[in-house]
Amino acid sequence: MKRGFIMVYSTLNPVEAQVVKFLFENNGIEAIIDNDKINFFFGIVSAKDAMVEIWVPGNKYEDAGRLLLEKSSLDLSKYEMTVCPKCGKRVCGLFDYCWNCLTNMKTGEKYKIDPAITEARRLVSINRPLSIYILLLLIVSLVAIYLAYYYLRPF
Secondary structure: OOOOEEEEEEEOOHHHHHHHHHHHHHOOOOOEEEOOOHHHHEOOEOHHHHOEEEEEEHHHHHHHHHHHHHHHOOOOOOOOEEEOOOOOOEEEOOOOEOOOOOEEOOOOOEOOOOHHHHHHHHHHHHHHHHHHHHHHHHHHHHHHHHHHHHHHOOO
16 A cells, blocks of 8 residues: 555445545545455455455544544434334335335335236246256256266267
């Protein structure tokens, strides 16, 4: 990393890192993304080692921190917590539907899924295994043909 730079932000999401870098650069703070290549190995390496890091110059560290607090915080103080009329779970007033049972917080009606969408999903789930079996059969056939050609060919 460049001399005089300090890490100000880290995340497992490379897109989020690009957004934060864009935020800093649009506010006159030079930013460098580091460790973004290793992120693709998340799961193979530990989460700590796979973090994408944002580095800023040492003299801009406090400005970057203030900017992050200002732009990334959501003020929930103006929203009150309400209780879902169906399941009794607490839901922030910011949301229209209960996170637990999908009841509309204003009308009390349960979210209805369109029957046409449900039928389309059912048809897709029925046809999917058949296509997987056909693909597997094709792969096995190609491997068998290759092995037969390789071992049974005349010298």
